[in-house]
Amino acid sequence: xxxxxxxxxxxxxxxxxxxxxxxxxxxxxxxxxxxxxxxxxxxxxxxxxxxxxxxxxxxxxxxxxxxxxxxxxxxxxxxxxxxxxxxxxxxxxxxxxxxxxxxxxxxxxxxxxxxxxxxxxxxxxxxxxxxxxxxxxxxxxxxxxxxxxxxxxxxxxxxxxxxxxxxxxxxxxxxxxxxxxxxxxxxxxxxxxxxxxxxxxxxxxxxxxxxxxxxxxxxxxxxxxxxxxxxxxxxxxxxxx
Amino acid sequence: xxxxxxxxxxxxxxxxxxxxxxxxxxxxxxxxxxxxxxxxxxxxxxxxxxxxxxxxxxxxxxxxxxxxxxxxxxxxxxxxxxxxxxxxxxxxxxxxxxxxxxxxxxxxxxxxxxxxxxxxxxxxxxxxxxxxxxxxxxxxxxxxxxxxxxxxxxxxxxxxxxxxxxxxxxxxxxxxxxxxxxxxxxxxxxxxxxxxxxxxxxxxxxxxxxxxxxxxxxxxxxxxxxxxxxxxxxxxxxxxxxxxxxxxxxxxxxxxxxxxxxxxxxxxxxxxxxxxxxxxxxxxxxxxxxxxxxxxxxxxxxxxxxxxxxxxxxxxxxxxxxxxxxxxxxxxxxxxxxxxxxxxxxxxxxxxxxxxxxxxxxxxxxxxxxxxxxxxxxxxxxxxxxxxxxxxxxxxxxxxxxxxxxxxx
Numbered sequence: 001x002x003x004x005x006x007x008x009x010x011x012x013x014x015x016x017x018x019x020x021x022x023x024x025x026x027x028x029x030x031x032x033x034x035x036x037x038x039x040x041x042x043x044x045x046x047x048x049x050x051x052x053x054x055x056x057x058x059x060x061x062x063x064x065x066x067x068x069x070x071x072x073x074x075x076x077x078x079x080x081x082x083x084x085x086x087x088x089x090x091x092x093x094x095x096x097x098x099x100x101x102x103x104x105x106x107x108x109x110x111x112x113x114x115x116x117x118x119x120x121x122x123x124x125x126x127x128x129x130x131x132x133x134x135x136x137x138x139x140x141x142x143x144x145x146x147x148x149x150x151x152x153x154x155x156x157x158x159x160x161x162x163x164x165x166x167x168x169x170x171x172x173x174x175x176x177x178x179x180x181x182x183x184x185x186x187x188x189x190x191x192x193x194x195x196x197x198x199x200x201x202x203x204x205x206x207x208x209x210x211x212x213x214x215x216x217x218x219x220x221x222x223x224x225x226x227x228x229x230x231x232x233x234x235x236x237x238x239x240x241x
Numbered sequence: 242x243x244x245x246x247x248x249x250x251x252x253x254x255x256x257x258x259x260x261x262x263x264x265x266x267x268x269x270x271x272x273x274x275x276x277x278x279x280x281x282x283x284x285x286x287x288x289x290x291x292x293x294x295x296x297x298x299x300x301x302x303x304x305x306x307x308x309x310x311x312x313x314x315x316x317x318x319x320x321x322x323x324x325x326x327x328x329x330x331x332x333x334x335x336x337x338x339x340x341x342x343x344x345x346x347x348x349x350x351x352x353x354x355x356x357x358x359x360x361x362x363x364x365x366x367x368x369x370x371x372x373x374x375x376x377x378x379x380x381x382x383x384x385x386x387x388x389x390x391x392x393x394x395x396x397x398x399x400x401x402x403x404x405x406x407x408x409x410x411x412x413x414x415x416x417x418x419x420x421x422x423x424x425x426x427x428x429x430x431x432x433x434x435x436x437x438x439x440x441x442x443x444x445x446x447x448x449x450x451x452x453x454x455x456x457x458x459x460x461x462x463x464x465x466x467x468x469x470x471x472x473x474x475x476x477x478x479x480x481x482x483x484x485x486x487x488x489x490x491x492x493x494x495x496x497x498x499x500x501x502x503x504x505x506x507x508x509x510x511x512x513x514x515x516x517x518x519x520x521x522x523x524x525x526x527x528x529x530x531x532x533x534x535x536x537x538x539x540x541x542x543x544x545x546x547x548x549x550x551x552x553x554x555x556x557x558x559x560x561x562x563x564x565x566x567x568x569x570x571x572x573x574x575x576x577x578x579x580x581x582x583x584x585x586x587x588x589x590x591x592x593x594x595x596x597x598x599x600x601x602x603x604x605x606x607x608x609x610x611x612x613x614x615x616x617x618x619x620x621x622x623x624x625x626x627x628x629x630x631x632x633x634x635x636x637x638x639x640x641x642x643x644x645x646x647x648x649x650x
Contacts, residue, residue: 057563057644066440083363085565100258102509112247115563157564 004164004197005054007032010063012049012220023049025220026063036188036191036198036231038208041217047201048169050217055088055167056080066148068164085114089158093170095150097142103129103153104138110161128156131194132186148179155186159196166190168200172207184210185234244570245577252578255550266587267547270626271504274590274619275597276532281615282598284525286608291521293513297434297443299342299375301477303484304508305333305470305491310367324504329494330470337486339479343450344371345467349459353447355407362403364420364447366454367471372475374508382414385450393452397425400444401433423457425449463579477511484509506645533622539586540626547579547634558638559646571639579631580624587623 012024023046026230031037041047052058052063056072065072067087072080077238089110090096097106107125129138132152142150151171158166168187172180188210190196200211209232216224250415256263280423300635307325330345357461369384371377385396404413413427434443449458451467474483491505551558595611602609 052644055563078569081562081567082564084563090563092647096556096563098557098560100254109561110564112244113561113567113570115244118246161565 003030004033004035004068005029005199006064006066007054008064010050010053010060010065012046012053012058013061023147023220024053024060027222028063028221029215029221029225031197031199033197034191034195035142036187036210036212037200038211038214039199039201039217040205040208040214042203045217046220047217049157049220051167051169051199051201054165055090056084064109081113086161087164089161089163089166090165091151091154091158091168093173095142095154095156095174097140097150097153102139102141103134103145103156106142106153107157107160109157113210114161122161125156129161129203131159132156134194146176146179148182150173150187151183154203155183155190159190164197166196166198168198170201170203172202172204177206181206182233184232188231188234206232245573248570248574248577249581251574252581255554256331256581258294259550262546263582266542266582267589268543270536270586270623271539271590271593273532273536273539273626274587274623275594276535277529277610277619278591278594278616279483279598279601280528280532281525281619282594282609283601283607284521284528284533285610285612285615286602288518288521288525289610290608291514291518294437295378295518298510298514299377299473300511301470301474301480302374302510303472303474303480303487304510305329305472305487306506306508307466307468307634320640324495325470325491326465326469327467328465331471331641332490332494333470333487336490337483339475339483340472340488341475342370342374342473344368344374344471346469346471347451347454347459347467350422351458353407354422355413355416358407358409360403360406362400362445362447364397364449364458366449366451366458366627368451371448374471378432378436379429380432382427385428385448390450390452393450393456395425395453395457396428396450398429398448399427400431402442402445403447404430411597411630420447421451421458425453434475443606445458449473480509480511503627528551529566536622536626539623540583540630542635543579543582543627544630546582547575547631548637550578551575551634551638552637554645555641555649558641559649562641562643563647568639569580571641572635575635575638576628576631579635580627581633583623583627584620588622588625589617594619 004043007027007029010024010027010165011022014023027046027050032116034198039047039050049058053060054067059072068084070083072083075083098109104122104125107128108121111121111124132155134149134152134156137145137149142153145153172183175183184207187200191198200207201207209228211228212231213225213227215222305325325345326451327345330343334340334343344367346365346367348363350361351364353360353362353364365371368390369386372384379398380401382398384398385394389396397420399413407413407418413430416427417424418427419425419523431444431446431448437443455466472483472487474480487507488503492503495504497503526609599609600611601607
């Protein structure tokens with residue numbers, strides 16, 4: 001199987017004034033197409049920094065990161081934005097939806113920046129919303145939706161451009177247990193039935209147990225990387241057809 | 242195109258969210274633009290009035306004044322000694338092709354009596370061409386003719402002020418007025434012209450045939466003498482040429498030696514008026530410049546609010562950049578926002594400026610004049626203020642680091 005993601009000896013050093021903080025010290029791994037990976041670790045373990053680099057939001061200090069063979073090293077801000085737009089879907093802990101903007105318009109956002117025509121945008125956004133079980137809620141505003149529903153809108157937004165990977169940063173951090181399980185149900189459905197590669201940061205072992213592979217970070221290094229031979233099965237939670 | 246429309250919608254929505262703030266931000270531009278519109282309207286109104294007065298005086302007008310002759314060591318002022326003659330006037334007309342009309346004139350102050358009313362006014366002995374030169378119509382009756390001048394008949398044309406003061410409702414045509422006790426029949430009444438630029442009532446005058454004035458009113462030592470000759474050039478561009486040619490012609494006719502001073506002078510009244518027009522121009526530029534300062538202050542207000550807006554919406558910007566917005570997408574979004582602010586402000590400002598000017602001119606009787614150019618310019622200027630002062634905040638937004646922006650609280 002070809003590697004979707006190939007990371008080699010990744011180092012990231014932040015300098016905060018006089019002090020230098022080493023967030024990542026030589027991380028190497030590869031992730032294949034169709035995997036569902038949970039990245040665990042305490043805060044400060046470097047997992048968020050790693051995610052930012054995987055998402056082309058940040059550049060490593062040294063080392064190499066290839067996504068489908070693309071190296072982001074010497075690319076401009078705008079070129080990186082284009083890669084994010086076409087290849088990566090983001091799901092955040094705080095949902096990060098635009099308030100005062102309807103669900104369907106939130107989902108349209110990546111398409112807007114991809115330059116997709118209005119009619120096509122609406123159609124794709126509706127399709128994506130129905131894939132996460134939000135049919136009929138297209139014109140609700142984030143404030144009119146529950147936390148779980150808001151996160152599903154965010155997932156629909158992440159998927160609308162048919163990205164290569166879905167990056168989720170603590171996607172259940174703001175949700176209760178039942179809703180968290182619903183979101184995991186959607187992730188499992190997207191991974192299993194639609195073949196979408198998912199990389200998810202979490203610090204909860206319960207949530208990680210839904211993934212097929214679990215990677216543990218500590219002090220900027222990978223200390224454990226194992227296959228979950230029997231991932232927990234989440235209820236599908238009304239997710240799409 | 243789709244992106245532009247989408248950016249426009251995003252901008253309008255953002256402005257709608259903070260209606261009060263948007264309105265207050267626009268206020269600066271509104272005040273600036275309406276001030277520019279009003280000031281320019283007042284300035285061009287003044288200029289137009291001066292232009293009107295120039296036209297009322299007669300276009301392409303040169304005045305040749307007699308005088309300044311030296312007689313036994315005594316020098317006399319301009320116009321005090323009649324050195325010009327009717328023949329000079331005829332020579333100007335026949336020998337300078339660029340001259341359209343001439344009207345020699347001899348005048349003075351005289352007492353006019355009708356019934357039991359009397360009035361002191363300026364009586365001008367002249368030829369019928371004076372009406373052409375000064376573009377002066379009759380409001381009733383008819384003018385005197387060359388025959389009247391040749392025959393020195395006792396007829397006259399009255400200015401409106403004379404009619405108002407002597408006749409009080411009676412139709413003056415055909416009546417007889419006494420000027421310096423000489424009876425004159427009224428042939429016509431001159432159409433009112435109003436004040437000249439220097440505040441003189443142009444309607445307070447009487448025209449009589451030149452010869453009648455010479456023989457009956459202002460008896461001359463030398464027959465054929467006139468005090469001034471009004472000359473009309475064919476085209477405004479010919480004024481300077483005509484002035485020089487009159488100079489040469491009259492020096493030759495009066496046998497003035499090369500080193501001797503002229504015994505006449507040529508005045509280009511249009512030129513004098515043009516100077517007045519220029520100063521009105523300067524005034525309107527000055528007023529416009531002062532008003533523009535308030536536009537710039539308004540622009541700074543826009544910049545201030547846009548900076549606040551960018552800070553407030555850091556997270557939104559982070560989301561947009563994360564999902565693939567490029568620098569120019571964010572730049573455009575905020576530029577459009579400030580452009581919309583300033584253009585709406587500009588449009589409202591034009592409305593208020595026009596309305597305010599109309600109210601002002603109806604109260605103060607100031608002449609005002611709107612020009613499409615000034616309004617268009619104010620609109621474009623407010624637009625460029627929006628772009629100029631919106632650029633820095635928009636650029637700041639487009640340069641945000643997405644990681645920091647996403648975690649901004």
